[in-house]
Amino acid sequence: MPEATLQRDPTRRHLDALTFGLFTVALGTNIPTPLLLVYRRTLGLSDADLTAVFGCYAVGLIAALTVSGAASDRFGRRALVLPFAVVAGLVSLLFLPAVDHLPLLYTGRLLQGVVSGVVFSVANAWLQELAGPEGQQSAATRGAVSTSLGFAVAPAMSGVLAQYGPAPTTLPYLVHVAVLTVGIGALVTVPETVRARRPGRLMTLGLPPEARRPFRAVLAPTAVGVFAFPAIAATLLPLLVVRDGVGVAYAGLIGGLALAASAVAARVGRRAERGAAPLGMALGALGHGLGVAAVVAGSEALLLPAAVLLGAGGGLCLTAGLTLTARLAPPHTRGAMNSAFYAFAYTGFGTPLLLAWLGSTLGTVPAMAAFVAVPVALAVWLWQELRGPRSGS
Numbered sequence: 001m002p003e004a005t006l007q008r009d010p011t012r013r014h015l016d017a018l019t020f021g022l023f024t025v026a027l028g029t030n031i032p033t034p035l036l037l038v039y040r041r042t043l044g045l046s047d048a049d050l051t052a053v054f055g056c057y058a059v060g061l062i063a064a065l066t067v068s069g070a071a072s073d074r075f076g077r078r079a080l081v082l083p084f085a086v087v088a089g090l091v092s093l094l095f096l097p098a099v100d101h102l103p104l105l106y107t108g109r110l111l112q113g114v115v116s117g118v119v120f121s122v123a124n125a126w127l128q129e130l131a132g133p134e135g136q137q138s139a140a141t142r143g144a145v146s147t148s149l150g151f152a153v154a155p156a157m158s159g160v161l162a163q164y165g166p167a168p169t170t171l172p173y174l175v176h177v178a179v180l181t182v183g184i185g186a187l188v189t190v191p192e193t194v195r196a197r198r199p200g201r202l203m204t205l206g207l208p209p210e211a212r213r214p215f216r217a218v219l220a221p222t223a224v225g226v227f228a229f230p231a232i233a234a235t236l237l238p239l240l241v242v243r244d245g246v247g248v249a250y251a252g253l254i255g256g257l258a259l260a261a262s263a264v265a266a267r268v269g270r271r272a273e274r275g276a277a278p279l280g281m282a283l284g285a286l287g288h289g290l291g292v293a294a295v296v297a298g299s300e301a302l303l304l305p306a307a308v309l310l311g312a313g314g315g316l317c318l319t320a321g322l323t324l325t326a327r328l329a330p331p332h333t334r335g336a337m338n339s340a341f342y343a344f345a346y347t348g349f350g351t352p353l354l355l356a357w358l359g360s361t362l363g364t365v366p367a368m369a370a371f372v373a374v375p376v377a378l379a380v381w382l383w384q385e386l387r388g389p390r391s392g393s
Contacts, residue, residue, distance in 0.1 A: 017186040024183025026150025034159035034252040060113025068118040069339030077126035121339040129193035140322035144266035152259030159252015225317035228348030229284040233258035233310040236352035258311035265315030280316030281379035
């Protein structure tokens, strides 16, 4: 067997192991999403309580992102990903008694945010280093697809188990812990890629000077679409369209459909190269416009293609962002720069809350319709930026 093939095989196995491990952590993140309908009933949650539950996740995530990337650049990727993958399983177990205890629900979502902030940013830097200079686009695709696929499977699995299986607030979490145990076993086999420990500040999102302009002009606007589009599809649109109440399984189906489309688009998006980001924004705009039509018509049938388009837009934005991040980041700031990208990406989770607030002030349909202009404008901006050499590519 040629020497080059012998060298590639262990690398491929390590990449596969890390990709699977990342999927199993991502799987736990969205399990509570359709179950919020159950928690709403058992705990008597108000709309403000549901907003606070989502807010806890965002707080934990952004706090972790400010530290995790730089910490992994300093202490290594394994040193953060492995223990926080274990924490992901413990958090799933913490949700078991949360059905009757609101503080535990808040705590669980806060800790899920922390786990996401650490594992997603650091594992993507780890993938990029394992893949080497010639495999950066492949590594970005692996990171995007495994994360999106975990996000997609979770709500669909959780919703179906909760509606049709026994112990609706217990079984989905136990299934996740079982899958995660296998994922942690896979992560243990992946070697460390950070050889030199570099002292420096831990509270940083680490943008090297040469990357600041392309980050502001391209990466930051691309990041917003990563989770804004799927979040609208999975949370806001079903509540607006199905006014008599959304079943747990149906809510999980819509969320799973949007995030499955995100995973597929992330895989396909590597072929689009510079066009992935503007195309993602265009699909998001089209899906959101279709979602507005579904709200006006009260059409559940229109909700399905809207969810697919919104999810696909998010997946393309994720692949485009991770690919450019890998291209721009020097090795000693790769973890921090991935954290910076994810920090901007996760602000998109606030979009449904923003639209709900604007809807209460301006009216639901006018607010939703006006928002279509945002991804349209960003698609035009990104197309202009990425046509020339200024993006850093």
